[in-house]
Amino acid sequence: MTTDKSAIRNAATVIVLRDRFGDPSILMGQRGAAAAFMPNKFVFPGGAVDATDAEIALATPLPDMCFARLSEQAEPGLENALAIAAIRELWEETGLILGQPGQWNGLPPEDWQSFAAMGFVPSAAALQFVFRALTPPGRPRRFDARFFLVDAEAVQGDLDDFSRASDELSHLQWIKISEARNFDLPFITEVVLAEIAARATLREPPESVPFFLNNEEASLFQRLKGYPMPMQD
Template sequence: MVPDEAPEVPVTPRDAATVMLVRDGDAGLEVFLQRRVLGMAFAGGMTVFPGGGVDPRDADTSVAWTGPTPAWWAERFACPPELARALVCAAVRETFEESGVLLAGPSADSVVVDTSPYTDARKALVAREVSLAQFLADEGLVLRADLLRPWANWVTPAEEPRRYDTRFFVAVLPSGQRADGWTTEASDAVWQSPAGALEDWREGRRLLMPPTWVTLSELGEFSGVADVLAGSREVAKIIPKVVREGGVVRVVVP
């Protein structure tokens, strides 16, 4: 909830990563969505993509890595390479924790097909008992940064008491894997077309934050995963503004 008065000094945003998992459905492109549990401190009841804040251990340089380098990601997200590495690792970790989809494989050119053997490791990651680097090392897995694409960079408005500087990624659901709603942070999870999710939002069946409905609108312009992956994106930092008009609060997207 936006406070009645904006803080004199805006809260420093916490770095975060979120991943739009996509696949080709019978009627076209589908994206994986989760409805956050009501009462959560941030975005309770909202429908979102898997994601979360960066853990300090996500910056571990020992992570077995293949694909675009941290320097490459740093150029796309206009941040230091050390942060870029942490953002990519956070994207992979959060996607696995929240959806069970693992963007890693036994080698630089393979990807896990069945993630069920890693159920206990997934729980340990959620409980912060192990780091992503330790999990990958223990299982002999390589992080597949090449399975991710940069998409956007949204920052929570300065008026909010909880702020995130979130980098959005897109990734295709690996063959053989399935996304689930196992996380305790979500009350339900579903694959849906971007147009269907937006219709549910307009009809009041879903609650969407501005970054989510804007991103869904962008995804709705693509016919399938091949088009999504082929498109080039220039990522610019987007900071919405909160505007009060009488007793009504609106969020304006620049």
């Protein structure tokens, strides 16, 4: 069976923010020249949700607000799969761990065996849902991407050790937000960067999450609020 490459796939992207209240920087890498999607561009770690992501248990769940906002205009049950995809993609593409020390129940799936061998189980406690974007029609790949912000202090281990990363992204590096636009970025990454720059030093989540919706009719900005019920004090 062949895969319909024009189909819209759910995806998760991770923006790791370092020195948030000083001179903040973000972790980015360069996609290969032969990549079908955004070749040569500097991007955040991320990728499509796999079918098995929904089967992986989280040691710590998503924060209530994050879960509620992910639920808005999304199919039921997708929230945890997106969180798992974000943690998995960060590990695969950078070798950095979002998790807590612990042992897995049974043999981990193949994609998670190297993560588990480090002595960790995935945790979504540090994920902050900050942006959603749908790839415009006519592109070779289309994704419904959710962008998660993570404070670098939540990452386990050495923030400068990328030795366990796959080769999907090259030139992994911490880039100051003030200098990021000097790199070859996709348009949507520039839009997300503006959002991150505006909220980097905010300690409380904003009132809503931007949703850049591209369809056959128009490109629209919507806002996702997703207040959890009941409201938390």
